[in-house]
């Protein structure tokens with residue numbers, strides 16, 4: 001990062017940003033890329049890009065733009081969200097087909113399907129290439145455009161061995177994040193068709209995401225791609241070790257981990273978070289009865305053993321009935 005050559009990315013003059021955008025667009029099988037500060041901004045640009053005010057966006061009921069983006073779709077794009085409950089966060093193509101309402105003066109116009117891979121609140125679950133293709137086909141047939149919130153698409157790729165471009169192919173626009181499992185400090189990227197890029201760039205500017213000298217951040221993202229992609233398999237293996245250990249202690253899991261996210265059921269999530277924090281284990285309460293654990297490049301085997309030990313020190317009543 002310190003050695004990165006930089007330029008002004010608002011003028012498309014930062015060599016590291018330009019190189020990263022080209023590299024990741026190619027990885028995802030898209031024509032163009034746009035470096036942005038966060039996954040939230042990438043999702044919001046995608047929604048603004050692919051809708052008009054008054055449109056309806058179809059998403060799984062626990063999708064990030066609905067749960068965790070501060071109401072952005074309503075404010076930034078003026079759209080309504082049609083939420084479809086999925087199985088562990090995964091959308092069923094038949095459910096999506098059934099939810100797409102025919103043209104009628106009473107209806108908001110469904111124009112966009114947004115799919116999350118992996119599904120964060122679903123438990124880091126993977127939308128396979130087959131499911132992604134089926135979802136894309138349903139959307140295309142009904143004339144909807146498609147967005148992939150691939151904040152953790154890297155994990156889906158490593159968990160399944162499916163090429164990134166195949167996982168991304170059914171979607172018009174794709175968000176990937178460098179600041180999660182890949183371990184870069186900042187940054188996400190929106191990949192799209194060349195024809196969509198000028199408008200996406202303009203929306204990024206409108207949202208304040210045009211950055212000067214962003215090459216230091218792009219350099220970190222490139223480093224993460226070079227060094228931290230294949231090792232996501234270690235995170236997945238450690239999540240399974242953690243799951244096995246917790247089950248052996250009598251804890252219940254919301255779902256078995258497919259990737260690097262693990263949701264643990266408990267009687268009082270805030271008490272569990274506080275109790276683990278006393279032993280230096282940090283996690284987040286995502287519901288009153290669920291904590292989320294994440295394995296990542298700062299957690300090694302000793303860290304997993306320590307986390308299991310810390311859980312074993314909690315009062316058994318916290319595991320719930």
Ligand SMILES: Cc1ncc(COP(=O)(O)O)c(C=O)c1O
Nearest residue numbers: 038039040041064116120149151
């Ligand atoms: C699935 C998903 N999409 C988007 C985001 C937003 O990313 P950011 O925190 O960089 O805004 C997150 C963040 O955790 C996420 O889990």
